[in-house]
Amino acid sequence: xxxxxxxxxxxxxxxxxxxxxLSNGAMLKGLNVTFFPSYGAEMxxxxxxxxxxxxxxxxxxPVGSQADILVAMNGPSLDxxxxxxxxxxxxVLNQSLIKWGPKRQDVEVFSVPLVDLAREAGSExxxxxxxxxxxxAKRDLLPLEDVVKGMQAAMKGKDKFxxxxxxxxxxxxxxxQTGK
Amino acid sequence: MPSEKKLMRxxxxxxxxxxxxxxxxxxxxxxxxxxxxPEYLSWRLPQAGGTFIQxxxxxxxxxxxxxxxxTGARALTSSSSPxxxxxxxxxxxxxxxxxxxxxxxxMRGGPGLGNIAASAADYFQATRGGGHGDYRTPVLAPAxxxxxxxxxFLAFDLADKYRTPVMLLGDGLIGQVMEPVVFPDPIDPADxxxxxxxxxxxxxxxxxxxxxxxxxxxxxxxxxxxHLQEKYEQIxxxxxxxxxxxxxxxxxxxxxxxxxxxxxxSAVEELRAEGVKAGLFRPITLWPYPKQALRKxxxxxxxxxxxxxxxxxxxxxxxxxxxxxxxxxFYGIPGGVIPTPADVIDFLRSxxxxxxxxxxxxxx
Numbered sequence: 001x002x003x004x005x006x007x008x009x010x011x012x013x014x015x016x017x018x019x020x021x022l023s024n025g026a027m028l029k030g031l032n033v034t035f036f037p038s039y040g041a042e043m044x045x046x047x048x049x050x051x052x053x054x055x056x057x058x059x060x061x062p063v064g065s066q067a068d069i070l071v072a073m074n075g076p077s078l079d080x081x082x083x084x085x086x087x088x089x090x091x092v093l094n095q096s097l098i099k100w101g102p103k104r105q106d107v108e109v110f111s112v113p114l115v116d117l118a119r120e121a122g123s124e125x126x127x128x129x130x131x132x133x134x135x136x137a138k139r140d141l142l143p144l145e146d147v148v149k150g151m152q153a154a155m156k157g158k159d160k161f162x163x164x165x166x167x168x169x170x171x172x173x174x175x176x177q178t179g180k
Numbered sequence: 181m182p183s184e185k186k187l188m189r190x191x192x193x194x195x196x197x198x199x200x201x202x203x204x205x206x207x208x209x210x211x212x213x214x215x216x217x218p219e220y221l222s223w224r225l226p227q228a229g230g231t232f233i234q235x236x237x238x239x240x241x242x243x244x245x246x247x248x249x250x251t252g253a254r255a256l257t258s259s260s261s262p263x264x265x266x267x268x269x270x271x272x273x274x275x276x277x278x279x280x281x282x283x284x285x286x287m288r289g290g291p292g293l294g295n296i297a298a299s300a301a302d303y304f305q306a307t308r309g310g311g312h313g314d315y316r317t318p319v320l321a322p323a324x325x326x327x328x329x330x331x332x333f334l335a336f337d338l339a340d341k342y343r344t345p346v347m348l349l350g351d352g353l354i355g356q357v358m359e360p361v362v363f364p365d366p367i368d369p370a371d372x373x374x375x376x377x378x379x380x381x382x383x384x385x386x387x388x389x390x391x392x393x394x395x396x397x398x399x400x401x402x403x404x405x406x407h408l409q410e411k412y413e414q415i416x417x418x419x420x421x422x423x424x425x426x427x428x429x430x431x432x433x434x435x436x437x438x439x440x441x442x443x444x445x446s447a448v449e450e451l452r453a454e455g456v457k458a459g460l461f462r463p464i465t466l467w468p469y470p471k472q473a474l475r476k477x478x479x480x481x482x483x484x485x486x487x488x489x490x491x492x493x494x495x496x497x498x499x500x501x502x503x504x505x506x507x508x509x510f511y512g513i514p515g516g517v518i519p520t521p522a523d524v525i526d527f528l529r530s531x532x533x534x535x536x537x538x539x540x541x542x543x544x
Contacts, residue, residue, distance in 0.1 A: 002369045022186075022356075027187050034324075035187070035358035060445035062357045065522035153187070 001056050001139065004064040008049035009073025009080050009094070014128030016089055017154065018071065019050040021132050025142045026054045027149020034062035047076065054141065068149055073114075073128075078102060092135050094127075108178075117171050126168030133172025144173050183363040184266035191216035191355040193223060193325045194284055194348065197332035198256050200366040203249035203282070204230035205255040207241040211263045212296045213352040214286035218258065238263045242283075249279040250390050253379035254336050254369060258284035260352075261302050262293055262392030264310075271345050272311030275408070276392035278377075282332070283317075284348040286355040298352035298439055299515030303493035306349050307467040314405055316412050318419060319347045319466040321437040325359035331464070333364055340372070340463055342415055347448025349466060351489065353439040353518060415468055422470035423462045426452060427477055432461030432532050434475065434524070435498055436487045437463050444487050448525035466494070471501040478506035485509045485531045485539070487524055492542075499544055507531075511539030 005022065009015040016037050023035040037050040053059050057131065066086040066089045072078035074095045082102050085091055090108045096115035106120070112134050118127040129151065142150070151165050174180075195217045198206070203494050206221045218234065225232040231248075234325070236240035241257050248255040264285045289299040297366060307321045318338050322328035326349065335346040380390055394401040404419040426448060427433055441462040444495065451458040461477060474535050478484055484506045486495045495510045502508055509531035514518045523538075530538040 023358060024187050027185065033187070033360065036353065037356055037358075060449055061443045061521050062353070062359075063443065063518055063520055064446075065520040 001054075002059070003054045003069065003123065003139070004067050005052045005054075005069040005071065005135070005141075006049060006067035006081055007052070007071045007073075008047070008077035011046045011048045013048070013073045015048040016050050016072055018128045018132045020154045021147065021150045022052050022054075022136065022141065023131075024153040025054075025146040028149050028153060029142060029146045031056060032059050033060050036062045047080075049077065049081070061100060066151075068159070069135065071131060072098060073131070074098065075100070090139060091140065092131070094131065096127075110134075112172070112175060116173055117135045118168060121167040121171040122164050126164050129165045129168030130172040130175070133169035134176045135172075137173040137176035144170065181364075182365060183361075184388065185360045185362050186248055187203050187349055187358050188361045189216055189356060189358045190325050190350060192220045193204065193328050194258070194332050195220035196351070197329040197363060198336070199224055199228050199230070200281070200363050201254065201336040202334045202367040202372055202534070203254040203336060204228065204369055205245065205253045206230070207233040207235045207244035207248075207255075208257050208259060208536045209235050209238045209241050209263060211260045212508040213288060213298075214258055214260050214284070214355050214482050216355070217284065217286070217325060225260045238266035239270065242267040242274075245281045246270055246274055246277070246279060248493070249274065249281045250277075250379050252375050252380055254280075254282075254340070254372070256282045256284065258286070259290045260296075261290050263301070264302065265305070268305070270312050271317065272309070272315065273392050275309075275311075275315035275317065276313060277390050278343040278408075279345070280336075280343050280389045281345045282335045282339055282348060283345055285351065287349065287351040295347040296352060296518050297516050298354075298489060298518055300351055300438055300440060300489035301491070301515050302349070303466065303488070303490060304345050307469070307497070315408060316467050317345045317347050318342070318415060318416075318468070320350050321464060321466050322354060323438055323441050323462065324354070325357065325361045327464075328354065329363050330359050333367075338415075338419065339524060340375075342411055343377075344411070344415075344441065349438065351439050378533040408508075414477050419465060420468050420470040420473065421464035422473050424473075425462070427459035427461060429457055429484060430479060431457040432483045432485055433459045433461050433477055434485050434528060435463070437466060437494065438466065438489075439518075440489050443521055444524050446521035448529055449524055450521060451528060456532070458530075463494075466497075469497045469501065471497070474501040475503075475505065478502040481506075482508060483507045483531055485511070485528055486488035487527060488512045489514055489519070490514060495542060499542065500503070504544065507534075508542050509539050510542045
């Protein structure tokens with residue numbers, strides 16, 4: 001098993017944190033993992049992306065030729081990374097911001113009304129947690145408890161956010177599993 | 181006790197490993213893509229009773245490291261390509277004065293200020309001495325976070341053992357990628373073997389001095405150079421390190437180090453899945469280069485395919501190792517772009533066919 005997930009969006013949307021949560025959760029579950037963030041002259045309002053690779057075997061390259069899953073948090077990220085998704089791969093869209101779908105027909109598309117779900121979970125600021133929950137549930141990347149553990153490891157020392165973030169992750173799981 | 185497994189960025193890994201290896205002095209000047217390393221040490225070293233100094237320049241940083249090494253401390257400086265160029269004078273002095281230190285270079289794209297994307301175009305500078313004079317520095321090239329932790333320990337050990345600067349050669353990707361790491365047991369600097377050359381106050385013993393200028397008329401410099409060369413021969417004989425993957429039955433052997441080796445290994449795995457007999461030879465020490473080990477593999481019609489994040493630097497060591505024992509192909513991606521396994525697959529296929537579509541054949 002080898003799964004590469006590309007997370008992409010605006011700086012400030014918690015894009016790197018999503019990847020970091022997934023990476024920590026996967027490590028704690030005993031999987032091999034690499035987390036490769038984009039870096040550059042990027043800041044709030046700019047673009048941010050990272051690729052997380054999970055495998056039960058040793059991971060050779062932390063950068064892949066293709067992504068199995070693309071998590072697009074805004075329109076420009078969808079435009080930029082849509083061509084890099086593997087045939088039969090999954091594109092997860094932040095439906096609250098992306099009003100047009102991918103052009104490709106050979107991938108699965110999963111739209112998540114992120115802002116609405118995050119509000120239901122308690123705050124719009126938990127949108128990235130809703131997203132990581134939805135992604136993990138959709139492709140069985142990790143069970144709910146491991147995502148929560150990964151969030152707690154990724155945000156060590158920031159315990160005051162744990163309750164809200166856990167609600168966000170749960171909301172994402174529920175949406176992916178029930179469609180509402 | 182080894183640490184618990186932790187997800188860590190490469191730059192932080194190097195910093196934490198340095199402290200655990202007994203390093204208690206760091207001086208550096210900021211440059212992307214390795215700023216996380218000094219940032220980490222800025223709080224971690226004081227916590228361990230060590231000293232962190234953000235110097236006013238790279239020249240100052242390397243010379244503070246020289247001073248710390250002269251007093252016996254395990255000392256570290258880090259930078260990225262343009263900053264390492266500025267440090268070359270100090271590295272030459274460290275080599276000339278036989279002082280141990282570790283210099284980390286997280287290479288970025290060049291020449292000049294270039295850009296901050298991963299690159300491996302400082303191979304010549306790292307492996308050929310870099311500064312002036314007849315000297316070499318051992319160069320260790322980690323390919324991931326766990327190995328980076330282990331090679332950081334090794335770098336300090338080699339530096340002390342041979343009284344030489346040692347370079348850890350990474351790149352922007354190795355510095356930024358996060359992977360699970362388990363650190364080796366920490367070393368207490370007080371438990372390290374005493375050094376009989378350091379300047380730590382001469383009460384009760386004869387005074388010492390550490391020079392790099394040898395003006396004597398009795399051939400002192402000549403003798404000193406012969407002594408250095410003997411040391412380099414010893415290092416060459418004893419300290420070559422490398423890794424071989426799937427090379428036994430290979431029709432084509434990729435040769436790559438650092439980030440490039442990770443990408444090449446993915447390519448090798450994908451080709452193997454399709455029945456193509458590909459393998460990977462990964463030098464871990466770039467100087468001394470594992471020449472004999474590579475030479476041994478170059479037989480029976482195997483093709484050697486060198487992949488670098490440069491326009492062609494390590495390929496010269498491959499040519500010196502392999503000679504005319506095997507066909508050598510080269511594919512290089514110069515600084516500024518991170519290639520993917522698909523690029524290397526195309527290269528290896530092309531080299532096997534000999535159609536010259538990706539990369540090129542190199543001849544002596």
